[in-house]
Each structure stands twice: as structure tokens, then as C-alpha cells.
Amino acid sequence: MYSLSQYSFVASFVALGLAALAYASYGVSRRRAALAGYAVDAPMEGGAPLLPNATSLGRWGTILTINAFAFLTGTLAFRWAAAGHGPFSNMYEFSVAFVWGTLAVHLYFESRYGLRALAILVLPVCLAMLAYAATVSSRIDPLVPALQNSLLLTVHVAVAIAAYGAFALSFAAAVLFLVNREDRFRWLPRRAILDEVGYKGVMFAFPLMALVVILGAVWAKVAWGQYWSWDPKETASLVTWLIYGGYLHARVVRGWRGQRSAYLLIIGFAAVLFTYFGNYFFGGLHSYG
Amino acid sequence: MARSTQADALTSAARRPRAAASPWLTNPTGQLWHTLTSVRLALILILLIALATLAGTLIDQVPGSVAADPAAYSRWLDGAHARYGAFTTLMERLQLFQSFSSIWFRGLVALLVANIAVCTVNRWRGIRAAVFSPRVRMTAAYFERARLRAAFSVSADAAVAATAVRQGLRRAGYRSLAQDGESVALYADRFRFSRLGTFLTHLSILLLLVGAVMGGIWGWKDNQFIIPQGDTRTLPLARDISVKLEQFQEQWYVEGPPKDFASDIVIYDGGREVKRGTVRVNSPLTYHGITFNQSFYGQVAVVEVRDAAGKVLFNDGVPLAWTSTQGKRPVGFFDLPGKSLKGYVVGPEPGTYDSTVPLGTVRLELYDAATSQLAGIATLPRDKDVQSQGLTFRLLRESQFTGLKVVKDPGVNLVWIASGLMVLGLVMVFWFPHRRLWVLCGPHPGGGSEVRLAAGAQRDLGLERDFEQVTAKVRRALARCQQLPKGEGPHV
Numbered sequence: 136m137y138s139l140s141q142y143s144f145v146a147s148f149v150a151l152g153l154a155a156l157a158y159a160s161y162g163v164s165r166r167r168a169a170l171a172g173y174a175v176d177a178p179m180e181g182g183a184p185l186l187p188n189a190t191s192l193g194r195w196g197t198i199l200t201i202n203a204f205a206f207l208t209g210t211l212a213f214r215w216a217a218a219g220h221g222p223f224s225n226m227y228e229f230s231v232a233f234v235w236g237t238l239a240v241h242l243y244f245e246s247r248y249g250l251r252a253l254a255i256l257v258l259p260v261c262l263a264m265l266a267y268a269a270t271v272s273s274r275i276d277p278l279v280p281a282l283q284n285s286l287l288l289t290v291h292v293a294v295a296i297a298a299y300g301a302f303a304l305s306f307a308a309a310v311l312f313l314v315n316r317e318d319r320f321r322w323l324p325r326r327a328i329l330d331e332v333g334y335k336g337v338m339f340a341f342p343l344m345a346l347v348v349i350l351g352a353v354w355a356k357v358a359w360g361q362y363w364s365w366d367p368k369e370t371a372s373l374v375t376w377l378i379y380g381g382y383l384h385a386r387v388v389r390g391w392r393g394q395r396s397a398y399l400l401i402i403g404f405a406a407v408l409f410t411y412f413g414n415y416f417f418g419g420l421h422s423y424g
Numbered sequence: 425m426a427r428s429t430q431a432d433a434l435t436s437a438a439r440r441p442r443a444a445a446s447p448w449l450t451n452p453t454g455q456l457w458h459t460l461t462s463v464r465l466a467l468i469l470i471l472l473i474a475l476a477t478l479a480g481t482l483i484d485q486v487p488g489s490v491a492a493d494p495a496a497y498s499r500w501l502d503g504a505h506a507r508y509g510a511f512t513t514l515m516e517r518l519q520l521f522q523s524f525s526s527i528w529f530r531g532l533v534a535l536l537v538a539n540i541a542v543c544t545v546n547r548w549r550g551i552r553a554a555v556f557s558p559r560v561r562m563t564a565a566y567f568e569r570a571r572l573r574a575a576f577s578v579s580a581d582a583a584v585a586a587t588a589v590r591q592g593l594r595r596a597g598y599r600s601l602a603q604d605g606e607s608v609a610l611y612a613d614r615f616r617f618s619r620l621g622t623f624l625t626h627l628s629i630l631l632l633l634v635g636a637v638m639g640g641i642w643g644w645k646d647n648q649f650i651i652p653q654g655d656t657r658t659l660p661l662a663r664d665i666s667v668k669l670e671q672f673q674e675q676w677y678v679e680g681p682p683k684d685f686a687s688d689i690v691i692y693d694g695g696r697e698v699k700r701g702t703v704r705v706n707s708p709l710t711y712h713g714i715t716f717n718q719s720f721y722g723q724v725a726v727v728e729v730r731d732a733a734g735k736v737l738f739n740d741g742v743p744l745a746w747t748s749t750q751g752k753r754p755v756g757f758f759d760l761p762g763k764s765l766k767g768y769v770v771g772p773e774p775g776t777y778d779s780t781v782p783l784g785t786v787r788l789e790l791y792d793a794a795t796s797q798l799a800g801i802a803t804l805p806r807d808k809d810v811q812s813q814g815l816t817f818r819l820l821r822e823s824q825f826t827g828l829k830v831v832k833d834p835g836v837n838l839v840w841i842a843s844g845l846m847v848l849g850l851v852m853v854f855w856f857p858h859r860r861l862w863v864l865c866g867p868h869p870g871g872g873s874e875v876r877l878a879a880g881a882q883r884d885l886g887l888e889r890d891f892e893q894v895t896a897k898v899r900r901a902l903a904r905c906q907q908l909p910k911g912e913g914p915h916v
Contacts, residue, residue, distance in 0.1 A: 248885065277677045280685055280705035280718075331885045338857075342850035349843040358706050360717035360829040361645065362839060363636075365524050370481040377474040381467055388463040 621852030
């Protein structure tokens, strides 16, 4: 089981690398077509495929990403079987799961809104995360007493992964939004759409992030006796939640759109990464991995 | 855009003093209320709290037990000095080492609470209207301007068409309200209670803070409740209750990491046994709202002290629950009744060969209780009498102690209720957003009637998808109603 999980990981890595290449060439091809004066958005709206080259490259990107996602599912499932608990107990497992969540959210958004171009940014982030996972130990260690709560371990981390994945997608949309100033790159999705997708990602993830912090508090009460002790990881996750809360208030009530809210999304994702890698910067009760 | 509004605000603020006195002077309560209704204030507060929280994460915080003890606190500050240098005094003044219990942090939270409460009251009327008595008839202009629009011409009259439209809306999961007139106006929506989710969420934040304050006022905690194996100890903060440790067990995986720490304890209330069970890291024991959690454990040295006449002055387990500054050896201490001496017991450093304190022995250090001067030093092997300061010391045996964290928190249930409400509220608001659209069924100049649908003012991908689906359902219902509609299709 363990070696199957490892093979699956390598396969996923390769598929994801190829997918990133396909998406990158898709971007280049769209750009060329846009420069040549084609209507770039036409194929996505169900019209005649004016860009056979870009469309088929994009389709390859999607197919390879689905493959990578399937292999990654295998990595986690085999590991789950091998370890006998949810594969969420060290940095290797978190990273694989983080990428899994990001890909799941990305594939959902791609199929729902036809936004392939986000992958140009999302996939490199995922690849970097998998590369990081490849450098840390992938050994299955037995669970230390603090982690011996299989229900909370599974739910707490699984919810976190879904939330982080959606935040990653919002981040990608925000960066592309800032890059595509005045819609000058016609091969990229229009800014108005990117702005919306960034918001959709947060709409999906914000309740989940609240749940992550709450489940963390429940677990803290069970394992450490207190639901809140300002442990660095707790605090960082609260800050992350507050930043996205600020984003939502600014957008929904004060009508912040575009540039300013895009910067907030980038700050928010920086907070996500800070929370994620936090146990390297400071000690505290979360110092496992 | 942002710059221009800001500039406007600046110029108007500059003009205001000439026109009238500041509203803070003429109508302070009104102005206070107005300020507290501002979402801009909420944004600033959220930002400041986030920054303060971040500061509390990045700056070393004094543990509560240290802050309570002035001597320990000044020692801690010396340590902080090594890290923060000349800033230490200023940081101490600003309570940066106790960020989360500082006056400014509490002030920010209190302001946010006021802000949330006022905003909630202020917005209640508008939201109540949107949920319970929405506007059914929109102006003709709205149907021209709305972001999402669709129009159909049907040969049936307006009333028949309206019935068909309502059927289509119901199929799409929308409820509809109608208002008859020369044309039939319809209002349709779904997930209208989503708007109440906002209140639920904000209410939950207030409840959460109430729960936390209740815990702070009526609760207490003891982070280091130590019981040597076989002993019974009274809770320092609830003196009716005492706890006996029957056995402590640790288990390790062959690979090295710890597997299990378990304390079999018996709880007595007023001397009567009331509860018995095993406390593990992930399974605490609760009695009367007091939870007992496994926190740490360690070595106990059972020491006997006799005076020159052979009278036993002390015979008890000394938990080596502290750590020496040099060499990381476990340290415990005991007082000698009737003597002005304090005894320190030092165990061997774990995991290495300790030449100062050989394995199987403990080192005894005697200090003058008043002056803290070292008075005597000795190594105690097991079961051998050792003389020092005219007293006889003997290490009877070694065993273990358990360190429990004991917490009483009467606010915790409120915190869980608030948490549940918060998730419920957020899910309502963000996963099931309120969707609404308006329909106008009026007579068509060329005979039959015209059905117009409109929704939205701003870009909203979710609403667009919904609108397309609803339009398709309505079109089908109209087609079924009688003749095929000569639909112009949705103008999205």
C-alpha cells in the first residue's frame, strides 16, 4: 500500500508537470491567436472553435490535470489504507492534501465557468507544493498521543484543505486580475470575470475556514483542556479568517471591487501560507510535522 | 474613484467648520451612533485586531503563570531584554508581552462589539423588508436597465401568462408573489432567509465573546496540577475536590515516538469518591464542569528526612516537575517543617550519560530558606542514609507523577452554541445567497402579452447562471401554457 502510494505520487507529479506545460502552451497559443486578431473567447462560449490549436492544448491540460488529480487521490487513499488513519498527520501529507484540494476546486471552477487560463498560475503553485512534499520525509510515522483522534484529525484537516484550495484559486484569480491591467492581454480571462471568480472562491471557503478554526477549538478543548490558548497556529488561522472577513465586508457592504480587493486576496493567501508553514517559524502546540 | 471620494471627504471636512460646528459637539449621541453604524469603522477595527493578533503571535508572550508572579516576571523580562534590547521597556509599557489581555486589545474588541451591535440594529429594518415584505412591482425603467434581462411575447393574455410564469418559477425553485393591475407584476426569490444569516453570524460573534468573558469571570484553570503516583492531592482552586493518582502509564512505539500517556485517577468530593477513570491526551475526564486533561508527566523521588533524634521530618514524593537551567535536569523541591531550609532534588539528565548525577541517584541541594544561600550538597543513592546539615536524608524509591491540566469553564457551552450558529449563519449567507428577480406580464401592443424578466444590478456569476436556468424554465412553462412563445431569448 505504501509503495503504491509512492508510485501514485510520482505519476501525479509527472502528470501535473505535463499539464502545467500544456496549459502554458495553451496560454502562449491563445496569446498568438489574440495577436493575430482571433476572437479568443469564442470557443468557450460554445461558438465555432476558432482556435483549434489552443483549444486542444487546453483540453490536454484539463485531461492531464484530471489524471494528476486521480493519481493524487490514489496517493492519499493508499496512504490512508496503509496508515489506518486519515493521511493528515505530517507536512508531507498536508502538502499532498493541499494540492489535492486546490486541484479539486480548480477543476470544479474550470468546468463551471470555463476558465482554463487560471491553471497557468494554479498549476505552478501546485507543482511547487508537490516538489516541497517530495523533499520532506514521506515515512508513515505512528500517531503521537495528541493526534490520536481520528474523527477530528480527518474532519479538521479535510475542511482546512478544501478552504485552502479555494483560497489558492482566489489568489490566482487576483494575480491574473492585476496582471491583466485594463484587459490589455486578450488571451487572459477578462478582469471582470477574474474579479468574480476571486470572490466566488472566498464565498466558498470563508464558512469552511470558520469551521476549521472552530473544529480546532473543539479539538484543543478535548486534547489540551482549553478551546483557545493563543497558540501561534490558532492565532495565525484567526488572522487569516479576519483578513478574508475584511475582504468580504469591503466588497459586499462597501462595494470594493477590482484592484483593492485583489490586493486583499493576495494578502489573504500570504496569511494562508503563513498559517500553513507557521509551525516552522514558531513552536507552540502544533509542532508536529 | 476611491481617490476622488477621499478628496471630496477632505474638502468637505475642510469646509465644514465654517458652515457649522462639528456634529460631535452639536449632537454627540447621534454622531456616535452614526460612527458606530459605519462599516468603514468595522473594517478598520478588523484590520487593527488582525494586526494586534499578528503582533501577539510574533512577539514572545509571557505565560500566565509567570505574569502572576512578580519575581518570575522580572526574570522573564531579563530574558526578553536579550532579545528585544532597548525596546523591552517600551514594549513592556505598551503591554506587548501580554497582547491578548492588554487594555488596547480589549478596547478594540469592545469597540468591535459595539460596532456589530449598532450595525445589526441599524440594518434590521431594511433586511426585514427584503425578507418579509419585498417590493413586488418594479418600474418599467428597471426592466430596461437591469443587468440581466429576458423578454417573451405570448398570445395568451397577461393573467394566463403570469400563471404559467409562476409555474416555471416554482419549477426552478423560486417562490413568487404577484400583484395584479393593468399588468401583472411578479416578484420571485429563493433562499430569502439567507439574509438572516448575517444576523446569526454577527450575533454568534457577540455570544462567543460573552462565553469567553463568562469563562474569564467564573472559570479558573490550573495548568500544573501534579500528583505523584499513589498520592492524593487537593485542587488548589476548589478545595473540596481532591484527586488520587492510582497509576500512571506511558507507552512508546518501537520507532521512538510516544504512543500513550494514561493516568488512572479517582476524584473525591468532600472526601467521598465521586468519579474514577483514565485520563488520556485525547480523552479527558469531567466532573461537575471541571475537566481533567493529561498534560505532562515525570519522575518522582520519594525522600525521607530525619533529624538527629531519628524523628521523621519529611516523607513524601517529590515530583521533579521543573527543569534545571544548566544541563536540563529534572528538578523538584520540598520544604522542611521547623527548619529554615529548602531542599532541591535533581535527577539525572535524560537521554545522556550524566556524570554529575549518575543514573539511579539523585542530587540533593539544601538552601537557606531566607537567604537562598547554598547550605549543603549531597548525592543520594537509593536506600542509603546520607548526612548533611545535621539531618539524615534517604532516597526510598523512585516513581512517577502525572501533570494534569484542570479547567473549569462555565462559558464553554455558550462558545459551542455560538460556534454552531456562526457556521450556520455563514453557510446561509455564502452558500445559499438570496436570489431574486422581477417579472412584468403586460399586454402587448400587437395583441397577446409580453413577459419581461429582470434581475441584478451588479455583476454576479451565480445570479447569471441562475437567471439562465430560470429563464429556460419559464420559457418552457410558457410554451406549455398554449401557443409557442415567440421568444426573444434571454438578453444576458
